[in-house]
Amino acid sequence: MPSDITRFTHSGMSWSDVADAGELNAVLDRGGSERVNLLMHSANLYGAKKALAFGSKQGRKKGLVLDFGCGVARTVRFFGEKGWAVIGTEISSEMLYGARKFGLPKRSLLAVTDGVCIPLRDQSVDMVWVVVC
Ligand SMILES: C[S@@+](CC[C@H](N)C(=O)[O-])C[C@H]1O[C@@H](n2cnc3c(N)ncnc32)[C@H](O)[C@@H]1O
Structure with a gap:
């Protein structure tokens, strides 16, 4: 894997550089207050709840969700708590x-990827969740 694969930046730093900033600071606003990060976190989880509710209304059963660019896996944990199997993919091993x-x-699995390929068979995923910037 090319060494510059994690060059995508967060506040001017690579994702790998900010990975140890804390569960929310690593993936939301690194320099942000706890209050702001909790607000963003809850807005994200509200969106994830809505996605599950929408799927359930459509008759979709709990299955496998792909969390593309899962960071430190905060939404892997959310989907896992809701009874879904989760695979989280990331370009940053940190x-x-x-x-x-x-x-x-x-029922979760994490995989480092090249940022493009998804290490799964076609049509083996029931839902894809992406929060990447
Ligand atoms: C804003 S953070 C969000 C992390 C996580 N989705 C969350 O909501 O907590 C963006 C993450 O996407 C990852 N990322 C960016 N581009 C990616 C790609 N092409 N494939 C996999 N991960 C990627 C970064 O390394 C970083 O961890």
């Missing part, structure tokens, strides 16, 4: 190190 530190749900 983010996944952080993810393991914060804990992972039982």
